[in-house]
Amino acid sequence: MSALETTAAAGDDWPATSLGERALVQYEVEQFLYAEAALLDARDWRAWLALIADDVHYWMPIRRTVTIADLDLEFTRPGEMAYFDDDRAMLEMRVKKLEAGSAWSEDPPSRTRHFVSNVRILGLRAGEITVEAAFHLYRSRLNTEQDSWFGRRVDVLRRAKGGSGHGFQIVQRHLFLDQTVILAANMSTIF
Amino acid sequence: MADGRQAAEALDRAAIEALFDRATGVLDRRVLCDEAIYRLELERIFARGWNFMCHDSQLRAVGDYLVSWIGEDQVIVVRGDDGEVNVLLNTCRHRGNALCRAEQGRARSFVCSYHGWNYGLDGRLLGAPGASTYYHGELDKSRLGLVRLRTESYLGFHFATLADDAPSLFDYLGEVGRTGLGMACAHGEIEVVAGVQKNIVGCNWKIAVDNLFDWYHVPYSHASADAAGFVDVGRILHPKEQLVMLGEWGHAIGGPGMPAERQAELDAMSDEAREAASRAQPANSDRLRPRAAAELMGPVGVRSYGHPNIFPNLWITLSGLQMCLRLPRGPSATELWWFTLAPKDAHPQLKRRMVQMASHIFGPAGLLEQDDGDNWRQATRSARGAASRKVGHFIGMGLGHGETRDAGGGARYIEGQISEHGQRWLYQAWTEWMAARDWAELAANHSQPPTGAI
Numbered sequence: 001m002s003a004l005e006t007t008a009a010a011g012d013d014w015p016a017t018s019l020g021e022r023a024l025v026q027y028e029v030e031q032f033l034y035a036e037a038a039l040l041d042a043r044d045w046r047a048w049l050a051l052i053a054d055d056v057h058y059w060m061p062i063r064r065t066v067t068i069a070d071l072d073l074e075f076t077r078p079g080e081m082a083y084f085d086d087d088r089a090m091l092e093m094r095v096k097k098l099e100a101g102s103a104w105s106e107d108p109p110s111r112t113r114h115f116v117s118n119v120r121i122l123g124l125r126a127g128e129i130t131v132e133a134a135f136h137l138y139r140s141r142l143n144t145e146q147d148s149w150f151g152r153r154v155d156v157l158r159r160a161k162g163g164s165g166h167g168f169q170i171v172q173r174h175l176f177l178d179q180t181v182i183l184a185a186n187m188s189t190i191f
Numbered sequence: 192m193a194d195g196r197q198a199a200e201a202l203d204r205a206a207i208e209a210l211f212d213r214a215t216g217v218l219d220r221r222v223l224c225d226e227a228i229y230r231l232e233l234e235r236i237f238a239r240g241w242n243f244m245c246h247d248s249q250l251r252a253v254g255d256y257l258v259s260w261i262g263e264d265q266v267i268v269v270r271g272d273d274g275e276v277n278v279l280l281n282t283c284r285h286r287g288n289a290l291c292r293a294e295q296g297r298a299r300s301f302v303c304s305y306h307g308w309n310y311g312l313d314g315r316l317l318g319a320p321g322a323s324t325y326y327h328g329e330l331d332k333s334r335l336g337l338v339r340l341r342t343e344s345y346l347g348f349h350f351a352t353l354a355d356d357a358p359s360l361f362d363y364l365g366e367v368g369r370t371g372l373g374m375a376c377a378h379g380e381i382e383v384v385a386g387v388q389k390n391i392v393g394c395n396w397k398i399a400v401d402n403l404f405d406w407y408h409v410p411y412s413h414a415s416a417d418a419a420g421f422v423d424v425g426r427i428l429h430p431k432e433q434l435v436m437l438g439e440w441g442h443a444i445g446g447p448g449m450p451a452e453r454q455a456e457l458d459a460m461s462d463e464a465r466e467a468a469s470r471a472q473p474a475n476s477d478r479l480r481p482r483a484a485a486e487l488m489g490p491v492g493v494r495s496y497g498h499p500n501i502f503p504n505l506w507i508t509l510s511g512l513q514m515c516l517r518l519p520r521g522p523s524a525t526e527l528w529w530f531t532l533a534p535k536d537a538h539p540q541l542k543r544r545m546v547q548m549a550s551h552i553f554g555p556a557g558l559l560e561q562d563d564g565d566n567w568r569q570a571t572r573s574a575r576g577a578a579s580r581k582v583g584h585f586i587g588m589g590l591g592h593g594e595t596r597d598a599g600g601g602a603r604y605i606e607g608q609i610s611e612h613g614q615r616w617l618y619q620a621w622t623e624w625m626a627a628r629d630w631a632e633l634a635a636n637h638s639q640p641p642t643g644a645i
Contacts (some may be wrong), residue, residue, distance in 0.1 A: 014501075015409050055287040060556075061386070062387070062389075064293075064294050064295060065292070065293050065294045066293045066294070066296050067292075067293045067296050069296070069297075070295075070297060073295065073296065076297065076385055076386035077385070079539075079542075079543055080384055080385040080386045080389070080546070081384050081385060081386030081388060081529075081531050081544065081546060081549070081550060081552060082386065082550050083334060083388060083550065083555065083556045084550065084556055085546070085547050085550045085551075086551070090551060093419045093420060093421050093558065094419075096418065096419035096420065097415045097416060097418070097419040097421070097558060098415075099415065100418035100419060101418075102414035102415040102418060103415035103561075103562065104412065104415070104562045104565060104566070105546050105561045105562045105564065112379040127347065136447065138600035153527070180294065180389070181389040181390065181391060182389065182390035182391070183390070183391055184389075184390060184391075184555060185390070185391075185393060185555070185564030185565060185567075185568055186390075186392075186396075186555045186556070186560065186561040186562075186563075186564045186565075187393045187555045187556040188556075188561040188562075189559070
């Protein structure tokens with residue numbers, strides 16, 4: 001029985017777990033995030049999609065440049081406009097588009113590197129782990145185009161049934177960019 | 192640095208008009224890359240025209256502000272103490288520092304971070320540190336307010352111009368511009384959903400504007416969005432039922448139009464029957480407009496389900512659900528701003544669906560728009576090559592095959608299959624704006640929408 005399952009009772013049990021249990025979950029989560037990043041960098045969209053839960057919310061709100069006094073306006077809120085506001089069906093369409101053979105913005109394909117760091121487990125509740133991480137998505141396109149997106153990410157991971165695959169499913173990915181105006185012609189890659 | 196004067200001195204009226212050959216539909220690619228021509232555009236198009244600033248719903252309370260652009264002039268758009276919307280150049284009268292560095296917020300006044308000059312929401316200089324001491328009480332505050340622009344609105348959409356001699360906004364919009372804004376309000380009062388998507392594409396702004404009339408590219412550029420099952424291009428395209436409207440000053444609409452016979456059937460239906468018919472349609476169909484829409488859009492405009500452009504750079508799309516501003520950032524870059532509109536009284540669930548759908552279509556991550564940026568960027572880049580620059584853009588589709596009809600209010604329309612009448616009208620107007628030194632010269636030397644064959 002894993003550390004997660006032993007503490008999967010109702011309520012946020014994360015602080016109550018022992019250092020050993022926390023270290024094990026931290027290791028499992030990090031390995032999962034690295035494996036997921038490797039799938040995206042390898043353009044293995046189908047394998048990536050298998051990590052996505054049916055009830056996923058994949059969301060990147062709009063960030064704005066605001067004064068300190070107006071920081072409550074910095075991010076758009078759920079239900080307001082966003083760059084990504086996707087459910088599972090929408091992510092499947094993004095993958096189908098990439099596979100269509102006519103997604104011109106990805107042919108020649110972008111070369112990406114997904115970096116994930118500063119991984120912190122924020123909570124553990126009913127078998128779901130809330131994970132905060134810093135991300136850097138580097139994209140090289142054609143010969144001279146480069147894009148870099150940095151930000152903070154809050155994922156919710158759910159222990160996959162049957163222990164197959166990579167161990168978790170992604171239930172939530174909320175991406176909080178550090179850029180306000182997007183300095184790229186498009187965001188045709190998956191974050 | 193190149194400026195507009197260089198282009199104005201190098202290119203007389205005949206040379207500017209020759210940049211687009213209306214007889215053949217060939218555009219000189221210098222207009223897509225030349226720095227001096229670009230500088231002249233800032234003066235003769237952006238500083239002269241009416242520029243979209245915001246919708247009324249974006250500034251709810253006194254002091255609510257956002258920062259926008261007229262060409263490369265940054266402006267503060269703010270709800271003043273009297274409730275009116277003021278548009279002020281975002282440059283301190285003392286040393287030119289920007290008053291607002293945030294893109295939106297709430298302010299009681301605007302204080303310059305350099306020396307502390309303080310301006311009211313109407314731009315008046317309220318005070319400056321040392322006014323009575325270092326300036327010996329001689330600072331004439333009445334002459335040192337922020338530059339305040341002419342501002343007018345139509346249907347709650349606020350526009351501003353730097354040209355005191357421009358016609359009224361109502362007249363400037365004309366039948367076609369008013370139809371475009373009317374499209375956004377055809378189903379009732381709207382509000383702008385919080386959050387403007389912004390991204391920068393390495394293309395000339397006119398390529399992006401030209402593209403909005405271009406229904407020819409949809410099946411090919413956006414083939415992958417169709418293959419993914421996201422849009423049904425076969426359903427939305429209506430390649431043989433296109434309605435192009437041409438208006439004075441360069442405004443135009445291009446795209447699918449409801450044939451007159453079908454509109455006549457619709458005219459006989461109650462609003463309730465129209466709603467029921469809308470619900471019975473397959474996905475990706477346009478919601479049928481209520482009876483009152485004809486008042487806002489005119490008898491021909493109400494049949495348009497295409498893309499209006501309010502000259503120079505405001506695109507209304509998705510039958511009014513979104514608007515996109517194409518802001519010039521040098522000859523080879525354009526900042527795109529996507530505004531999303533929703534009916535004010537929409538059910539929260541419906542609104543949620545509309546907003547989500549809007550985020551999926553356009554914007555940098557949109558399934559349609561993803562594939563536009565590279566095309567526009569490469570087209571702009573090729574204009575830099577010594578040889579490639581001399582190869583003209585060919586905008587000749589349907590030339591000589593259109594028959595114009597009266598759309599009322601001075602506008603004309605053409606029905607038929609997919610064509611490039613809208614793009615040609617855009618570039619023709621562009622040459623006329625660029626050749627004229629001021630509004631009086633433009634007014635005396637611009638084309639009325641054409642009559643007869645086109």
